[in-house]
Amino acid sequence: MLAMIAAATLLGAVGRPVTVEVHVSSGLPGFTVVGLPDEACREARDRVRAALLSSGFAWPMQRITVNLAPSGQRKGGSVLDLPIAVGLLAATGVVPAEAVTGRAFLGELGLDGSLRRVPGMVPMVAARRDERCVVPLDCVSEGRLVAADVEGASCLGELVGVLRDGLPWPEPAPSGAPDAGERPADLADVRGQAFARLALEVAAAGAHHLLLVGPPGAGKTMLAHRLAGVLPDLDAETALEATILRSAAGLPLPGGLLRRPPIRAPHHSASLVSLIGGGTAAVRPGELSLAHGGVLFLDELAEFPPSVLDALRQPLEEGVVRVTRARASVVFPAAVLVVAATNPCPCGHATSPGGCRCTATERQRYVRRLSGPLLDRFDVRVVVHRPPEDDLLALEPGESSATVAARVAAARERAHRRGVVANAHLPGSRLDELAPLSDPARERLREELRAGTLSGRGLHRVRRVARTLADLAGEDGPLGLCWVALALQLRQDPARHLQVAA
Amino acid sequence: MTSGLVRRGSGSYPADLEHLAAPPSCLYVLGDLACADARRVAIVGTRRASRVGREFAAELGFGLARAGLCVVSGLARGIDGAAHRGALDARRTAPGVPGPLAVVGSGLDVVYPAEHRELWESVAAAGAVVSEFGPGTPPLPHHFPARNRLIAALAEVVVVVESAERGGSLVTARLALDLGRTVLAVPGSVRAPVNRGTNLLLRDGASPVLDVSDVLGALGLAGPASPPGPVPARRPQHPAGALARRVGELLAAGPASPEALADQLSVHPLALTGAIEELAQLGLVEQPGLWWELTPAGAAVDW
Numbered sequence: 001m002l003a004m005i006a007a008a009t010l011l012g013a014v015g016r017p018v019t020v021e022v023h024v025s026s027g028l029p030g031f032t033v034v035g036l037p038d039e040a041c042r043e044a045r046d047r048v049r050a051a052l053l054s055s056g057f058a059w060p061m062q063r064i065t066v067n068l069a070p071s072g073q074r075k076g077g078s079v080l081d082l083p084i085a086v087g088l089l090a091a092t093g094v095v096p097a098e099a100v101t102g103r104a105f106l107g108e109l110g111l112d113g114s115l116r117r118v119p120g121m122v123p124m125v126a127a128r129r130d131e132r133c134v135v136p137l138d139c140v141s142e143g144r145l146v147a148a149d150v151e152g153a154s155c156l157g158e159l160v161g162v163l164r165d166g167l168p169w170p171e172p173a174p175s176g177a178p179d180a181g182e183r184p185a186d187l188a189d190v191r192g193q194a195f196a197r198l199a200l201e202v203a204a205a206g207a208h209h210l211l212l213v214g215p216p217g218a219g220k221t222m223l224a225h226r227l228a229g230v231l232p233d234l235d236a237e238t239a240l241e242a243t244i245l246r247s248a249a250g251l252p253l254p255g256g257l258l259r260r261p262p263i264r265a266p267h268h269s270a271s272l273v274s275l276i277g278g279g280t281a282a283v284r285p286g287e288l289s290l291a292h293g294g295v296l297f298l299d300e301l302a303e304f305p306p307s308v309l310d311a312l313r314q315p316l317e318e319g320v321v322r323v324t325r326a327r328a329s330v331v332f333p334a335a336v337l338v339v340a341a342t343n344p345c346p347c348g349h350a351t352s353p354g355g356c357r358c359t360a361t362e363r364q365r366y367v368r369r370l371s372g373p374l375l376d377r378f379d380v381r382v383v384v385h386r387p388p389e390d391d392l393l394a395l396e397p398g399e400s401s402a403t404v405a406a407r408v409a410a411a412r413e414r415a416h417r418r419g420v421v422a423n424a425h426l427p428g429s430r431l432d433e434l435a436p437l438s439d440p441a442r443e444r445l446r447e448e449l450r451a452g453t454l455s456g457r458g459l460h461r462v463r464r465v466a467r468t469l470a471d472l473a474g475e476d477g478p479l480g481l482c483w484v485a486l487a488l489q490l491r492q493d494p495a496r497h498l499q500v501a502a
Numbered sequence: 503m504t505s506g507l508v509r510r511g512s513g514s515y516p517a518d519l520e521h522l523a524a525p526p527s528c529l530y531v532l533g534d535l536a537c538a539d540a541r542r543v544a545i546v547g548t549r550r551a552s553r554v555g556r557e558f559a560a561e562l563g564f565g566l567a568r569a570g571l572c573v574v575s576g577l578a579r580g581i582d583g584a585a586h587r588g589a590l591d592a593r594r595t596a597p598g599v600p601g602p603l604a605v606v607g608s609g610l611d612v613v614y615p616a617e618h619r620e621l622w623e624s625v626a627a628a629g630a631v632v633s634e635f636g637p638g639t640p641p642l643p644h645h646f647p648a649r650n651r652l653i654a655a656l657a658e659v660v661v662v663v664e665s666a667e668r669g670g671s672l673v674t675a676r677l678a679l680d681l682g683r684t685v686l687a688v689p690g691s692v693r694a695p696v697n698r699g700t701n702l703l704l705r706d707g708a709s710p711v712l713d714v715s716d717v718l719g720a721l722g723l724a725g726p727a728s729p730p731g732p733v734p735a736r737r738p739q740h741p742a743g744a745l746a747r748r749v750g751e752l753l754a755a756g757p758a759s760p761e762a763l764a765d766q767l768s769v770h771p772l773a774l775t776g777a778i779e780e781l782a783q784l785g786l787v788e789q790p791g792l793w794w795e796l797t798p799a800g801a802a803v804d805w
Binding site for chain 2: 192193194195196198213344349350351356357360382383384385387469481482485486489490492494
């Protein structure tokens with residue numbers, strides 16, 4: 001009268017194997033769940049009972065004990081509904097014991113006996129990839145991304161039909177077309193804006209974080225949304241990580257494996273936890289991790305609370321988020337390309353002399369948020385201007401995303417040969433070897449250092465951006481003056497206009 | 503340096519203030535109000551001035567002080583401060599000339615803006631800083647229109663150097679016109695927002711100021727042995743490449759960001775950067791903010 005069912009729960013973005021032990025014995029009728037279940041897990045009792053009765057099975061008037069092993073770990077969520085129900089059916093002899101051995105069951109039950117999806121199906125199936133997994137029917141395609149043998153059923157009755165009566169597994173509905181169809185908006189829509197387009201290309205090719213500064217209506221948001229379109233497809237490993245993170249956050253995966261870089265654009269009122277990840281009940285990946293492999297777009301950068309921006313700094317350096325709580329600590333991948341947009345001042349017009357209508361105090365307060373360590377993270381910073389109306393009609397459509405993406409892919413290929421994913425990751429100690437300077441370029445940088453307009457850290461960043469520029473043009477060898485000068489031009493300092501206004 | 507209080511009706515109270523509908527009942531004075539005995543010209547303009555504007559304001563302040571006039575302004579950032587600096591320079595090179603007169607919108611012990619402390623003290627030492635607000639009064643926004651009316655009343659001629667379309671200096675100009683003072687304006691690019699206000703004044707009938715002699719003329723004084731501006735024939739020719747010249751041409755019409763330049767010229771950023779580099783190496787352009795503009799040397803070039 002004992003059944004052991006393989007299952008899994010979710011911690012962060014990782015599935016953890018759990019064994020559900022169901023014991024049915026004589027005694028006072030009752031139903032206990034032990035093994036550190038959380039609230040949703042304890043409620044499984046009521047759902048399982050109702051689901052069994054609705055599906056036409058008898059509820060044993062016996063003493064039922066469910067243990068969730070390892071019993072020291074806290075288990076959360078409703079994913080254990082199905083294994084508990086299957087365990088009960090096996091323990092009471094409704095389904096033969098050999099039908100459930102070697103299988104793992106994952107899913108939530110409705111009161112009518114239907115099987116429902118839960119967040120994190122992909123990582124949980126991954127944790128049980130050696131067993132034959134049974135999941136809700138609409139999760140089968142997701143499960144098959146990470147495990148070979150995944151079957152599904154739409155309700156408990158159907159599942160019993162397969163396990164007891166040997167009926168065939170129901171066919172999942174064909175999944176939607178791969179997400180190639182929803183390619184983001186094209187760069188060809190952007191007219192003019194030569195510097196901003198170049199900045200976008202450089203950011204994509206070198207994985208340089210990008211800051212767009214400009215007045216309202218200049219097209220900063222439009223540009224940022226086109227960045228994902230010129231990034232190369234995700235490699236297999238990143239695609240799987242990104243898919244798992246998306247699944248763990250409970251977001252739909254219409255096209256199966258995430259092949260295109262995602263773009264996430266949290267609003268500036270987003271809380272720290274929603275950006276970084278965390279939470280009390282379940283540790284959930286934040287926006288930063290959902291953008292893994294893709295673009296995190298921070299519109300109105302200066303409006304984000306300083307605490308949130310500070311919290312972003314360490315993950316940006318490391319490429320992972322570490323969320324440590326009293327009960328668990330979790331690591332989420334978070335290799336993102338940050339694109340931020342900001343007005344130069346509260347009124348937004350300080351990009352031209354005399355254009356700004358803010359008081360000096362207002363601007364000082366605004367720029368203080370932008371300056372310093374945060375600004376330093378952005379290798380590429382350009383001013384986006386609002387093109388005159390006539391130009392919008394007169395200018396030729398720009399290059400298409402596909403053309404730019406081809407150059408980006410070629411530049412990344414060159415970076416690969418240097419042993420890094422992209423030039424932004426070139427180690428400072430090897431810059432002399434990997435990004436040597438020509439004499440005029442060295443002289444130019446020396447001038448900037450002497451004038452105090454460039455810091456030591458800034459120097460490294462300029463060299464990396466110059467390397468990317470040369471890569472995009474297909475040039476090897478020492479960096480010419482033109483690339484360094486252009487890299488400097490792509491490094492505007494929005495804090496500088498303050499000194500002018502004084 | 504002396505400080506004191508001048509009551510309305512006393513001998514040293516500037517008589518011109520009586521033209522106001524509500525003259526201040528007393529003036530707090532830091533320095534020596536004797537500088538106000540000379541004929542007075544106000545130089546006003548935006549706090550967010552371009553470099554060209556500040557340099558021209560300083561040039562005017564210098565020239566007018568050298569011509570024996572008292573330069574009146576508001577000690578604010580931008581044009582005001584530059585005008586005072588110019589007048590102080592004139593006094594340094596020729597000690598006989600009248601000191602500048604500053605009218606401020608806070609108590610005399612509340613230096614605003616704080617970075618003008620040194621300038622504030624220099625003006626008080628050479629001329630006078632006056633205020634109708636008692637010691638300890640903070641620089642509240644509504645004090646500045648009140649301050650502007652004193653500047654308008656104290657000046658015979660008001661020169662507006664740079665002003666945006668809704669700038670505070672236009673308020674001064676309008677007050678001055680109401681008091682029957684002459685208002686002059688310095689013309690600028692029709693595209694630059696910073697020149698919009700002054701160009702509007704010109705359209706509405708203000709006389710243009712191209713150099714010091716225009717101001718002196720408005721006062722009925724002969725210009726100094728006529729330096730009619732730089733001699734056009736001697737202007738240096740444009741340097742170097744064709745693209746660099748077109749960049750210079752565009753910048754001569756007003757400051758512009760690299761973005762705007764690239765779009766107007768329809769060139770790749772790489773080519774544009776090359777051209778700008780070339781001009782910067784020659785000292786003809788500079789980047790004081792998020793935009794590029796011509797240096798004085800660049801402005802002298804015939805593009």
